[in-house]
Amino acid sequence: MKVSVRKREIIKVASQLFKDKGYNAVSMRDIALELGIKAASLYNHIEGKQEILSILVLDLAKEFTLGMNKIASSELSPTQKIEQLIEMHIDITVTQSEALAALNNDWMHLEGEDLKSFIEMRDDYEENFRSIIKAGIANKEIKNYHPEVILFSILSTLRTLYLWYQKRGKLDVNVLKKDMVAVLLKGII
């Protein structure tokens, strides 16, 4: 897994363009222009457009998987696990919003084995999250609403947080974490 400096630059520039316009609306010439080189020169560093997307999406998906496994297998209570998950999402949002945008919006443009393994990781992640919620309900820590409703109301918020963090980016991360955990767990009224 050797990744040259130039390759990282290309991926970074591409991810910024993908975030604004989406994978399909960004051409190799767009990426090259931003770097001040010609499109053909990109191929000295990367295999192709697909590889950029794969790296962006799969690397981040692996990071989520790793974090989830660590939290899920810990000795924390369900509620504490959810708190940790919320904080992990916020940390990733703050440091990697471009890759997160690609993961959210452009994963379906992956191909072959990459697409398969992404979907598998995503399903596993959700299944782990669901189990934590169910354990909390069985536990009486969490109210007895439909687990699916709880799952997606939390996950939707966390997944699209990157859209808001850039717009109203002045929020301090620790304030955000504190209020976010409170709103998602204890409600607003």
Add this chain to the structure above:
Amino acid sequence: MKVSVRKREIIKVASQLFKDKGYNAVSMRDIALELGIKAASLYNHIEGKQEILSILVLDLAKEFTLGMNKIASSELSPTQKIEQLIEMHIDITVTQSEALAALNNDWMHLEGEDLKSFIEMRDDYEENFRSIIKAGIANKEIKNYHPEVILFSILSTLRTLYLWYQKRGKLDVNVLKKDMVAVLLKGII
């Protein structure tokens, strides 16, 4: 505003393809193929690809604006207004998930005046929502968290609901509304 039957068919088919692959990944030939005709024949009914996107996104945006104006100007309490907004989003999700996908994912591919008026409607919508939340906080009906955090945790959930409703689509709409309102307002613990 005359819209022929065939034109409606084209828009419907296109919206389904847009939902799965995104505006830019769907060609006029894809749309035509689905309808069993040639791409050039589409132009007997529509002005172009952009028109399809405009109709999908702007019509729905207008519907949201209308609903918001009605609710915001009512005599309900802030909390009741939010309840109504949640129910409106769920109703629209259930009946128009394809257009909602385009509004969420492909609005940035609108051009010129259409893009401008979309952004204006979207900003107005959010500003109205924000005002309701602030009124609730001033009111002591709503807890004193950062209004922005409350706003986007609710809106994110509602906007991406269409993704879940198709996957786990067996949820009864009234159960969904009830649990959703409860989770978003009263929290889960």
Add this chain to the structure above:
DNA sequence: ACACAAAACTAACACTTGTTAGTTTAATAT
């Protein structure tokens, strides 16, 4: 049966797409 309009067709356009081949320039090591 005939005229007319709606809606399909074929063929082509100008342009953009990702990518490859082959070449030249720049940087580094001996």
Add this chain to the structure above:
DNA sequence: ATATTAAACTAACAAGTGTTAGTTTTGTGT
């Protein structure tokens, strides 16, 4: 200095894009 390698370049490709022009088919009302 010279050889080697990395990284840029030019030029072009085959395929796909949205769209237009002109023509034929289909359906409807008289």
